Amino acid sequence: xxxxxxxxxxxxxxxxxxxxxxxxxxxxxxxxxxxxxxxxxxxxxxxxxxxxxxxxxxxxxxxxxxxxxxxxxxxxxxxxxxxxxxxxxxxxxxxxxxxxxxxxxxxxxxxx
Amino acid sequence: xxxxxxxxxxxxxxxxxxxxxxxxxxxxxxxxxxxxxxxxxxxxxxxxxxxxxxxxxxxxxxxxxxxxxxxxxxxxxxxxxxxxxxxxxxxxxxxxxxxxxxxxxxxxxxxxxx
Numbered sequence: 001x002x003x004x005x006x007x008x009x010x011x012x013x014x015x016x017x018x019x020x021x022x023x024x025x026x027x028x029x030x031x032x033x034x035x036x037x038x039x040x041x042x043x044x045x046x047x048x049x050x051x052x053x054x055x056x057x058x059x060x061x062x063x064x065x066x067x068x069x070x071x072x073x074x075x076x077x078x079x080x081x082x083x084x085x086x087x088x089x090x091x092x093x094x095x096x097x098x099x100x101x102x103x104x105x106x107x108x109x110x111x112x
Numbered sequence: 113x114x115x116x117x118x119x120x121x122x123x124x125x126x127x128x129x130x131x132x133x134x135x136x137x138x139x140x141x142x143x144x145x146x147x148x149x150x151x152x153x154x155x156x157x158x159x160x161x162x163x164x165x166x167x168x169x170x171x172x173x174x175x176x177x178x179x180x181x182x183x184x185x186x187x188x189x190x191x192x193x194x195x196x197x198x199x200x201x202x203x204x205x206x207x208x209x210x211x212x213x214x215x216x217x218x219x220x221x222x223x224x225x226x
Binding site: 041 | 118144146148153154155156157158161203205207209214215216217218219220222
C-alpha cells in the first residue's frame with residue numbers, strides 16, 4: 001500500500017542545534033516533494049520544494065535533501081530557535097493531477 | 113504573495129443543520145481548489161478537487177451529497193457540510209495552486225457540531 005511516514009510524532013531539540021526531520025515513502029513515484037510548516041489551528045505554510053532530479057535545496061536556515069533511491073527526504077533546520085517550534089509536514093506530488101498527499105507531520109519543540 | 117482567505121475561522125452548529133465554508137483567492141485566479149479535512153494529530157486528508165465551472169472530483173470514501181462543493185468563479189470556492197453530525201467535527205482547509213509547483217492554503221475552519 002502507499003504510505004508516507006514522518007520519523008517521529010514529536011521531536012525535542014535544544015536551541016541552537018540542528019533539527020533533522022525525516023520523510024519516507026513507499027509505492028509512490030513523486031515528481032516533487034514539499035515541506036510545510038503548520039502552527040496549531042492554522043493552515044500549512046509552504047517552506048521548500050524539491051524536484052525528483054534535485055538532490056538538495058537550501059533556503060536561509062533550511063535545507064532539504066531528496067533521495068529517490070532510498071525514497072526519503074530529510075529536512076534540516078540549522079541554528080534552531082524556539083520560534084521554529086511547530087508541526088512540519090512532508091507532502092508528495094505525482095504531477096499528473098496536481099494533488100498533493102501529506103504525511104502526518106512531526107511536532108518539533110525547540111527547547112530554550 | 114498569493115493569498116487564500118477562508119471564512120469562517122470557526123463555527124459551531126447543531127446536529128442536522130448545514131454549514132457553508134468559503135475560500136476566496138484574493139490576488140490571483142484559482143482555476144483549481146483543493147479541500148482537506150484534518151482530525152487532531154492527523155494528516156491533512158484530501159476530500160475533493162474543485163474546478164471552476166465544472167463538477168468537483170471527490171476522493172474515495174467522501175460522500176459528495178454530504179459535502180457539496182461549488183466553484184462558480186475563479187476566485188471563490190465553497191464547501192457546504194449538509195446535515196452535519198458530531199462526527200463531521202473537524203478542521204477543514206482549502207488550498208489553491210498558484211504556480212507550476214506552488215500551493216497556498218487558507219487558514220482553516222474549525223467546525224464543531226453539537
